Amino acid sequence: MEIAGHLQTTAEIIDEINELKRERGAVILVHNYQLEEVQRVGDILGDSLGLSREAARTDAHVIVFCGVHFMAETAKILSPEKTVLLPVKHAGCPMADMVEPEALSALKARHPDAVVITYVNSTAETKAVADYCCTSANAQQIVDSLPRDQKIIFAPDMNLGAWVTRHRPENVILWPGYCPVHHRMTVAEVEAKRREYPGAPFMVHPEAPMEVLLTADAVESTGGMVKYVKTLPENSTLIVGTEAGMISRLKMERPDIHYVLASHDTVCANMKLTRLTHVRDALRHMRHEIVVPGEIADRARRSIERMLATP
Ligand code: 13P
Ligand code: SF4
DSSP, X not given: OOOOSOOOOHHHHHHHHHHHHHHHTEEEEEETTSOHHHHTTOSEXXXXXXXXXXXXXXXXXXXXXXXXXXXXXXXXXHXXXXXXXXSSTTOOOTTGGGOOHHHHHHHHHXXXXXXXXXXXXXXXXXXXXXXXXXXXXXXXXXXXXXXTTXXXXXXXXXXXXXXXXXXOOTTEEEOSBOOHHHXXXXXXXXXXXXHHSTTOOEEEOTTSOHHHHTTOSEEOOHHHXXXXXXXXXXXXXXXXXXOTTHHHHHHHHOTTSEEEESOXXXXXXXXXXXXXXXXXXXXXXTOOBOOOOHHHHHHHHHHHHHHHTOO
C-alpha cells in the first residue's frame, strides 16, 4: 500500500496559509472560541463586536472568517465589496436558527410602538427586521440608551435579553431562543466549583440563565473576559462559565491563571468544526463564499451600523 501524495506537516500547512494570505490579500479573523491551532494563524482574535469592527475597517480584499455563519454574514453585510469566506460551510449557530423572520415581523406588526433589538447571533433576514443589532459586549449600552418606558422586543436570546433589561422588565417581550451550550449551565454546578475552589471569582457569559448570572462576580462577552483576566492577581484561580475553547484563548493572555470550567458540558460543536486544513483550503480554493441578497443586506446593515456606533 502507498500514500498518494505528500501529507503536509502542521508547519507546512501554516506556511502555505501565510503564503496564500499574501497572494490573495486576505486577513484571517478568528473568534475566541475557535480551536487553538486556528487561533494561532489568526491576524485578529476577538469577540463578535471586535471582529465586526475589524471586518468593517480592514483594507484586505478577502476576509477568511473562522467562526460561525452569522459572523461571516455580518462581515459580508458590512463589506459587500469584499470576498468573505467561511472555511466550513455548515458551521452555524443553533440560536440564530431559532427565529423565523416572518414570525418576528408579525410580532413587530402587533407591537408597532416597540423597538426590535436582535442579538448579532441571528440571520441576515432577522437582522433586516430589527431596528438595532447588538452583541453581548454592547447590548446593555443599547438598552440603556433607550427611554425607560420604551417597549422592546428582544430576539433571539431570552437569557441575554432578560439580563440587559433586568432593571426595566416591564414593556419587554423576549423571543424564546437560547444558546444550547450556555443555557444548560446550572447554579448547582457553579456552587460545587465555588466549594472546591473557595475564594475564586466566577466569570460568566450573559447567554447563561439569569439565576446563574446573578451568582457571578463578572458577566462578560468573550472580549470582556480577555480584559477581565488581565486584572487578576498572579497565579490565582478563576471559575469560567462559557464555551470550553475560551480557556485556551485566556491562557494566551494570562498563562499563570488556573482556569476551571464551571460546567462540564460547554463545548460548541459548531465552533470546533474549523481546522487548520479548512483555513488552508478556504484560501486555496476561495471557498465558501458568503452571499447575502442586496435588499436584505441593505436593511440588515442599518441595524448593524447602529450596533457598531455603540461602544
Ligand atoms: P461574543 O460576542 O461574546 O464573542 O459571543 C459570541 C457567541 O457566540 C457566544 O456564544
Ligand atoms: Fe451559537 Fe452558543 Fe455556539 Fe455561540 S456558543 S455560536 S451562541 S451555539
